[in-house]
Amino acid sequence: MRTRTKAWVGLLLIGGFGLFLTSCDKAKDPEPADENELITTVSLTFTEQGGGSPQTFTFRDPDGDGGQAPTRFDNISLKANTTYTLTIALLDESKSPAKNLTTEVQEKRDEHLFVYTATPATLLTYTYGDRDSRNFPVGLTGTARTGAVGTGKLNVRLRHQPPVNGVAVKNGTVAPGSDDVNINFNLTVN
Template sequence: MLKLKHATYALLATALFYASCSSKSEQAVAPTIANEQLTSAYLKLTNEANPSDTTSCRYRFHLDNNGNVKSTDSTALVLKANSKYDVKVLMLDTTQSPTFVVSDEIKQRQNYHLFFFQPTPISSANLVIGTGSPYIPGTPTSASGPYLNLAIARTDLDSNTPPLQIGLTDLFTTGAASTGNLRFVLRHQPNAKNGTYAPGSTDLDVNFKVTIQ
């Protein structure tokens, strides 16, 4: 299970990662799944109209010798306008040799994991919340725009009865040129997953800059 201990990771438009602590004694501790550290999270995208057109973005945690986060960095996501992209989520533990693929572990535990993706700025008309929606309740909306013209749908299912979405594979659909941010969240929902955001707790919560051009 990915777990954030002693701190909550806050989303910032600058795409930097901060730990929100209530006292000086609290420290940001790297997310873990079982005994594995999560050090890198990637979104890898392939343009459906041109398979040779690929792109990605990465969020990386730099750890000290005790496994605590000492800094982070991220790359921006640049997409073509009016396009469809097949997306794969890749999560790694680079502290191991060879590198451990954490997303494979999440696949094995798919029945209690659910990914969410939140483009912002977004209009209230496009922020559709409910079972099967990848969007996050409580996200602020903009009345006048300009908006980030990015729509997201998950494309994989777990083995629950009935099957529920996971989000390890997705479809990103872009509209006109625009800029904004993409919030990327993994929810941990053991024995509670029902296709919505509310059950369980947050395992991972990071942010990417997005440009559609």
């Protein structure tokens, strides 16, 4: 009887030790998801190259997507046939004090891409002024060149493109990842 008990105890110890070793294998644990940030405020600052005062246009939605309507949504008005330096600032104002997400995007620039698209395309073209560590565009700063007089939209998207299973997916295109921001400003070029 004792031999049988010892055998069972031995098997339990071996099985338990094997289970312990398997549960400690970190390579099999999935990586935690790199979640999208809550961005409540987006400010675009256009500064005319060669002089001129900066103009800032802001979108503010304090409770984030859904819920209440945005409390501020400026219309962008720019001069025709003019070159501007464009910078963007992001905040999460649902926290107190507000969290500066521009800094976070800068720190994680290998995982983020801003895309600026004017409709119609003749209203404004954008050229990236910053790059990540793999030489892909980021879009925290760049050059915006307006075209002829007209009205339309300026779509501003921030693509969140974190690595998948430890492999970088950002490739300089809009395809990988998901939207942190996707808003349409009214745009007037006059």
